[in-house]
Amino acid sequence: MSEERRLEVLRAIVQDYVRTSEPVGSKALLDRHQLGVSAATVRNDMAVLEEEGLITAPHTSAGRVPTDAGYRLFVDRLSAVKPLTRAERTAIERFLHGAVDLDDVVGRTTRLLSSLTQQVAVVQYPSLTRSTVRHVELVPVGGTRLMVVLIANTGRVEQRVVDVGRDLSHDEGAVGDLRARINAAAVSHPLTAVPTRLADVLDAVVEEDRVVAEAVAQALADVAAEDTEERVVLAGTANLARVGSDFPTSLSSVLDALEEHVVLLRLMGSMSALADEDRVAVSIGHENPYAPLRTTSVVATRYGVSGGLGVVGPTRMDYPQAMAAVRAVAHYVAEILDG
Amino acid sequence: MSEERRLEVLRAIVQDYVRTSEPVGSKALLDRHQLGVSAATVRNDMAVLEEEGLITAPHTSAGRVPTDAGYRLFVDRLSAVKPLTRAERTAIERFLHGAVDLDDVVGRTTRLLSSLTQQVAVVQYPSLTRSTVRHVELVPVGGTRLMVVLIANTGRVEQRVVDVGRDLSHDEGAVGDLRARINAAAVSHPLTAVPTRLADVLDAVVEEDRVVAEAVAQALADVAAEDTEERVVLAGTANLARVGSDFPTSLSSVLDALEEHVVLLRLMGSMSALADEDRVAVSIGHENPYAPLRTTSVVATRYGVSGGLGVVGPTRMDYPQAMAAVRAVAHYVAEILDG
DNA sequence: AATTGGCACTCAGGCTGAGGGAGTGCCAGC
DNA sequence: GCTGGCACTCCCTCAGCCTGAGTGCCAATT
Numbered sequence: 001m002s003e004e005r006r007l008e009v010l011r012a013i014v015q016d017y018v019r020t021s022e023p024v025g026s027k028a029l030l031d032r033h034q035l036g037v038s039a040a041t042v043r044n045d046m047a048v049l050e051e052e053g054l055i056t057a058p059h060t061s062a063g064r065v066p067t068d069a070g071y072r073l074f075v076d077r078l079s080a081v082k083p084l085t086r087a088e089r090t091a092i093e094r095f096l097h098g099a100v101d102l103d104d105v106v107g108r109t110t111r112l113l114s115s116l117t118q119q120v121a122v123v124q125y126p127s128l129t130r131s132t133v134r135h136v137e138l139v140p141v142g143g144t145r146l147m148v149v150l151i152a153n154t155g156r157v158e159q160r161v162v163d164v165g166r167d168l169s170h171d172e173g174a175v176g177d178l179r180a181r182i183n184a185a186a187v188s189h190p191l192t193a194v195p196t197r198l199a200d201v202l203d204a205v206v207e208e209d210r211v212v213a214e215a216v217a218q219a220l221a222d223v224a225a226e227d228t229e230e231r232v233v234l235a236g237t238a239n240l241a242r243v244g245s246d247f248p249t250s251l252s253s254v255l256d257a258l259e260e261h262v263v264l265l266r267l268m269g270s271m272s273a274l275a276d277e278d279r280v281a282v283s284i285g286h287e288n289p290y291a292p293l294r295t296t297s298v299v300a301t302r303y304g305v306s307g308g309l310g311v312v313g314p315t316r317m318d319y320p321q322a323m324a325a326v327r328a329v330a331h332y333v334a335e336i337l338d339g
Numbered sequence: 340m341s342e343e344r345r346l347e348v349l350r351a352i353v354q355d356y357v358r359t360s361e362p363v364g365s366k367a368l369l370d371r372h373q374l375g376v377s378a379a380t381v382r383n384d385m386a387v388l389e390e391e392g393l394i395t396a397p398h399t400s401a402g403r404v405p406t407d408a409g410y411r412l413f414v415d416r417l418s419a420v421k422p423l424t425r426a427e428r429t430a431i432e433r434f435l436h437g438a439v440d441l442d443d444v445v446g447r448t449t450r451l452l453s454s455l456t457q458q459v460a461v462v463q464y465p466s467l468t469r470s471t472v473r474h475v476e477l478v479p480v481g482g483t484r485l486m487v488v489l490i491a492n493t494g495r496v497e498q499r500v501v502d503v504g505r506d507l508s509h510d511e512g513a514v515g516d517l518r519a520r521i522n523a524a525a526v527s528h529p530l531t532a533v534p535t536r537l538a539d540v541l542d543a544v545v546e547e548d549r550v551v552a553e554a555v556a557q558a559l560a561d562v563a564a565e566d567t568e569e570r571v572v573l574a575g576t577a578n579l580a581r582v583g584s585d586f587p588t589s590l591s592s593v594l595d596a597l598e599e600h601v602v603l604l605r606l607m608g609s610m611s612a613l614a615d616e617d618r619v620a621v622s623i624g625h626e627n628p629y630a631p632l633r634t635t636s637v638v639a640t641r642y643g644v645s646g647g648l649g650v651v652g653p654t655r656m657d658y659p660q661a662m663a664a665v666r667a668v669a670h671y672v673a674e675i676l677d678g
Numbered sequence: 679a680a681t682t683g684g685c686a687c688t689c690a691g692g693c694t695g696a697g698g699g700a701g702t703g704c705c706a707g708c
Numbered sequence: 709g710c711t712g713g714c715a716c717t718c719c720c721t722c723a724g725c726c727t728g729a730g731t732g733c734c735a736a737t738t
Contacts, residue, residue, distance in 0.1 A: 002709095025701050038711050043702070061701045061717050100561075101498055103570075111598075139474045139490060149488065149496070151478060157488070157498055159440055222439075237576055238594030255577030341680090364730050377682050382731070400688045400730045682737075693726080702717075708710085 006045045008035065010054055011078040013046075014066050018318050021246065023063030068285035068315060071297070075282050075319050082320040084328050088116070092332050099336070102126075102155040106233050109309065109333050114236025116325040119313035120258065122300070124268045125231045126154035126337065128224065130306035133186045133194065138179045138216065140168045146175075146212070148219045152191065154306070154337060160219040164212040174209055178216065181205065191224040232264045239313070246314040250295055257292035258312065267293075268308035271300040278331075280323045285315045299323055303330035304337050345384045347374065349393055350417040352385075353405050357657050360585065362402030407624035407654060410636070414621050414658050421659040423667050427455070431671050438675070441465075441494040445572050448648065448672050453575025455664040458652035459597065461639070463607045464570045465493035465676065467563065469645035472525045472533065477518045477555065479507045485514075485551070487558045491530065493645070493676060499558040503551040513548055517555065520544065530563040571603045578652070585653040589634055596631035597651065606632075607647035610639040617670075619662045624654040638662055642669035643676050 012033045016024040026042040029035070035042065046064055049055045054070035057063070066074065084092075095112050099105040106123050113121035137149040144167050149159045168175055181204065185197045198217040205213045240247055240254060247254055257263065267290060274281040280301040286294050293312070299322045300310025309330055311322055351372045355363040365381040368374070374381065385403055388394045393409035396402070405413065423431075434451050438444040445462050452460035476488040483506050488498045507514055520543065524536045537556040544552045576594060579586055586593055596602065606629060613620040619640040625633050632651070638661045639649025648669055650661055 023701090027701075040703095040711055040713090041709085044710085047703080057702085059718070060703095061699095061719070063701070101500070134480060135478045135486075137476050137478065137488070139476065141473060141490075147474075147490065149476070149490075151480075151486065151488075151498075155500070157496060159490075159496055161440065161494070235598060238591045238598060241580065241591035241594055252577045252580035255580055259574060259577060362730090366730075379682055379684090380680085383681085386732080396731085398689065399732095400728095401690075402730070680738090682735100684734090684736100686731105686733090688729105688731075690729095691727090694724085696722090698719105698721085700717105700719090702715105704715090705713090707712090 005035065005037070006048060007073075007078060009042055009045045010049055010066070010070060011074060013049075013055060013064055014070065014074045014078070017065055018316055021316060023058055023065050025063035028063065068287065071284045071315055071319070072287070075284070075323075079320045079323075082324045084324055089328065092116075092328060096332055096336055102157075102337075105333065105336060109329060110233045110235040113309065113311060113325060113329050114239065116329070117311045117313070117318075117322050118236070118239050118242070119311040119317065119322065120234060120236045120239055121311050122258075122264055122268065122309065123233050124265060124308040125233075126152070126156055126304060127230055127306040128152055128156065128158070128191050129230075130190070130192075131156070132188050132190050134188070136179065136182050136186060136220065138175050138182075140175060142169065143167065146216065148216055150220060150223055153188075154304070158223050160223060162215045162219045164215045166208075166212060168212070174212070178205065178209060178213055182216065182220075186220075194224045195221040230265050232261050232268065234258060234264075246316055247295070250292075253292050254296060257290065263290055266290075267298065268300060268310065271298060271310065272302040272308035275301040278327065280310075280326050280330075282319065282323070299326050301326050301330045304334040307333075307337075309333070344374065344376070345387060346412075346417060348381060348384045349388055349405070349409060350413060352388075352394060352403055353409065353413045353417070356404055357655055360655060362397055362404050364402035367402065405655075407626065410623045410654055410658070411626070414623070414662075418659045418662075421663045423663055428667065431455075431667060435671055435675055441496075441676075444494075444672065444675060448668060449572045449574040452648065452650060452664060452668050453578065455668070456650045456652070456657075456661045457575070457578050457581070458650040458656065458661065459573060459575045459578055460650050461597075461603055461607065461648065462572050463604065463647040464572075465491070465495055465643060466569055466645040467491055467495065467497070467530050469529070470495070471527050471529050473527070475518065475521050475525060475559065477514050477521075479514060481508065482506065485555065487555055489559060489562055492527075493643070497562050499562060501554045501558045503554045505551060507551070513551070517544065517548060517552055521555065521559075525559075533563045534560040569604050571600050571607065573597060573603075585655055586634070592631050593635060596629065602629055605629075606637065607639060607649065610637060610649065611641040611647040614640040617666065619649075619665050619669075621658065621662070638665050640665050640669045643673040646672075646676075648672070 012029050013024050016032060026039040029042055030039055053067060054073060055064040056067050058065060092112060096108055099108050106125055110121045110123045131152040131154045134153045135151040139147040141147045144163055144165055145161050146164050146168060147159055147161050151157050181201045185201050186194055189197055202213050202217060237255060240251060271281040271283060280299055283298045285297060288294055296312050297315045297317050298310055298312050300308060302308055310326055351368050352363050355371060365378040368381055369378055392406060393412060394403040395406050397404060435447055438447050445464055449460045449462045470491040470493045473492045474490040478486040480486045483502055483504055484500050485503050485507060486498055486500050488496060490496050520540045524540050525533055528536055541552050541556060579590060579593060610620040610622060619638055622637045624636060627633055635651050636654045636656050637649055637651050639647060641647055649665055
């Protein structure tokens with residue numbers, strides 16, 4: 001009884017089940033794979049695989065279905081990297097290159113990933129906390145209010161309107177002075193360092209502008225601190241409802257979960273922590289820390305310096321294909337954002 | 340045979356069917372409404388209503404279900420305005436007032452509307468084409484590239500990066516001069532007027548800055564022209580999949596349709612054209628111009644000067660409730676954006 | 679002329695039971 | 709350790725039956 005062949009059987013089961021979404025029996029396996037042994041032997045192997053908790057039978061006299069552990073083993077040891085075709089690669093490149101700004105890049109990436117994988121795609125905006133300041137702009141917007149615009153090196157733009165208690169509409173000098181000081185202190189430093197670096201600026205400004213500077217510094221600190229303000233974008237939720245999908249009843253709870261962007265952000269964060277450059281993280285079914293997603297799998301990775309992207313789908317997922325698509329898309333997006 | 344009572348029967352049918360989602364028969368009607376007549380009479384009325392195409396029976400010996408035309412009549416003539424409770428109003432107000440910027444306002448509005456109505460909420464960003472310029476900012480972002488930031492009076496911010504073919508990183512004078520000229524020409528004018536107003540600026544700048552100014556003007560014109568760049572935000576798609584919902588098979592095609600933001604934008608546009616201040620537009624089932632949404636109804640209105648918002652749901656929808664919620668939310672959002 | 683009670687009729691949905699078929703586990707033989 | 713054979717299990721499908729909600733129509737009543 002060879003260990004090797006048993007794993008071969010597991011691989012065949014996973015592949016067939018992913019294709020057909022029906023429990024696969026010993027006979028059906030022989031039809032579609034040359035294992036060189038008889039059905040009875042396959043049955044013996046299956047019995048062992050079941051004992052090991054890698055596959056399970058929905059009921060007696062039905063075929064077998066991979067368990068979460070089975071998928072895990074498949075992903076870790078049995079799946080070959082499935083490189084994208086040249087056509088796919090050029091399609092990705094062409095599609096992403098039409099983007100005009102960061103919003104557009106993120107939007108296109110999301111749609112692209114969902115159509116490539118036929119799953120729900122999740123793309124996180126490049127995180128502010130790990131990025132640096134490219135520029136800070138101050139714009140009086142009528143009355144005593146000032147719009148503070150922060151531009152990060154990733155191209156992301158955040159704005160806040162603050163009330164500074166003083167009408168600055170006609171005092172371009174003071175605003176310009178403050179703008180220059182803030183930029184001198186903050187530009188090309190990490191966002192997380194902004195509060196401390198602005199402390200010096202506060203001391204330097206003249207008394208009457210102190211309160212203005214403080215309000216602005218506060219707004220910038222808010223932006224930097226507010227992790228919750230990180231955003232994710234979804235596409236392809238319709239894929240969950242497709243015929244042949246495996247969400248009979250729980251579909252609406254999965255959709256609900258996907259609208260909890262805060263949760264998705266945490267998810268992307270924890271998963272991309274596991275994924276180093278060019279390697280994707282996979283979380284299968286019950287491995288998922290967030291209960292409503294226990295019936296789903298997530299394939300994700302990091303891109304560039306601080307973003308995350310991936311797909312969410314049923315555990316019965318074409319992992320090699322999804323992993324290849326996620327990796328390739330992450331690669332191209334990083335390239336575009338760097339350029 | 341009183342016309343009046345017949346309409347009363349229609350109203351009762353719509354109300355019961357919306358509640359229970361089951362065809363309503365003559366007897367069940369008598370239990371829940373005091374019509375003061377017998378079941379046989381109600382049956383006669385129903386026969387007439389069916390002849391008029393206002394209700395239909397899924398099959399012989401089943402109760403009746405409103406047709407699209409039935410809902411239409413109900414909405415137009417039979418539904419009383421259902422004012423929100425005081426508690427709901429204060430909840431709306433409180434929820435929206437926590438918003439920190441335009442993105443946040445739109446996001447909160449969408450989630451609020453979907454949780455109020457238990458439908459899919461659609462909120463369109465205030466359109467640029469009808470708004471005016473509040474400020475234009477130019478920021479050199481390394482090399483020969485310049486970031487053009489446009490701030491509209493609605494609080495919306497759009498940016499573009501353009502290559503101006505000249506390194507401006509250390510020529511703050513030229514940038515400042517151009518910024519001042521552009522703002523002088525464009526601020527508080529409608530976005531649509533930007534291209535013509537900038538023509539004068541182009542003539543005035545010195546020869547060597549001409550190409551820079553042209554690139555910037557082009558970018559601004561792009562933003563102003565690009566209607567497709569208008570954005571919508573969705574929430575509550577999970578509500579479509581809720582148990583008791585009426586999308587047995589077509590669910591995924593509806594979800595697909597909702598991801599076509601371009602279509603949604605056109606939809607919101609055409610509907611809010613019909614809706615004047617404080618009046619909501621309703622499009623029921625087949626009335627909808629976009630085929631994949633023929634099984635849904637849309638309740639929408641305008642808010643403020645140039646935005647649209649509404650909900651999309653099954654034709655079996657609580658119209659009075661949805662209309663009240665849409666109207667109230669639009670009211671509050673307009674107030675907040677004005678303030 | 680409108681309303682009503684009565685009555686025969688229809689039909690979707692649920693329940694049942696039989697038959698087929700895919701699949702299994704086990705065992706004896708190679 | 710592999711294989712063919714065999715008995716067994718149990719899901720699924722289908723047909724038939726029954727029930728109950730609901731209808732349409734009619735004759736009688738107001």
